[in-house]
Amino acid sequence: MRVPLAFAPLLGLVLILAGCKEKPPGQKRYGPNCGICHHNGTGQTGEFPPLVGRLDVIARTPEGQKFLASVMINGLNGPIMANGARYNFAMPPFDRLRDDDLALILNWLIARGKTSPPPVMSPRIFQEARQAKIGPEKTRKLRLDLQKKGLIP
Template sequence: MDTGMLVRHMHRTVMVCAMVVLAGCTRHGQEGVARYRTNCGICHHGGEGMKGEIPPVSGRVDRIATTAEGRHYLIDVLLNGLNGPLDIQGVHYNFSMPPFRAHLSDEEIASILSYLATRGDTFPAPVFRAEEVAAARAQPLASGKVAEERRHLDATYPLP
């Protein structure tokens, strides 16, 4: 087999593997992208946010979700919103995120968070379940309480 033929064969193999991996993506991934774009992307853009205005989410959700407390906090943010000052990666943000409790189902919130978790370096990426969201939904919080939850979590497990 000559070098050109070997390169073409390897290229095809890589493409087939990529298609297999993409075909194996769960409904969470597909629905998560769509729900993120519709509900979150308008502010957070592609996940990078806007420095000093809207915090980034890419590369952070997966790391926060490595603890049970972090997972709970992330769910609380989407359900209940978040207000107040935040310092993230050395940048100060003072913003208000609306609650999505009345607009998104448990499955939709789980799919958004699962999608965002794939936007980081954690492998395998954390997967959120609708049952987790339902449990948190049963205990509504004011957005100020979510900010307190964040401060407590950051003191225990420094947030990225």
Template structure:
């Protein structure tokens, strides 16, 4: 009987149980960003971009800030212009949920091995006050160092 229970747990991994980040992404981020591809000109894509941004500590800090504090401003990515406004999840998601969601998106990108964001990095960003405009300013500073995808 124990063996069957163990096999049942293995079956969940391949037969319907979503990774933690995907489970959080769906009802929070997926509403606008869909499966991660966004909607050109309306909602920016995430897959194939966040892995690139997460390669540096500054990029990981920015990504954590965007989820914690939201983002508001104009930018261009992948040839499309956005005048974007994203809500803050500071009071809705835990540090672990934010890290899981970002890591799920990062793993779907092209950078291998995939960079990762830790809950401790999210907690560090959470310890600082922020708002959507501050996240946008942080994006502008990152853009000056290296253009973001």
């Protein structure tokens, strides 16, 4: 069947829209806030550590969840090791985002890992991190302590 030339743009739009799926809320918030550096969660070797396949492992314990919340609220300064690679970077705090947005972002990333069922972070843990407000250097110390315990890949 031939489509009249006048209908070609409309048909193209219909086909494009038919293939579009609504992004999950966490992915929507991740893109403009985290995706700029961490890309699709894969990071960039030597620059920005990968998140997918690591955050689910970290979030398995209450200490790990507290650390992840602290990173989002306080930021984190390098150098760090992640998946055997060295990163020397400074992550800014994302305390401008609401607690439920932070939970959506991290839970979207955590769910993309291999842990089944994936751990779930509640907005409350970000609220607690806001109250503690420890800064990026103390957050780095939390990370080093968890790494010594083998809780951070």
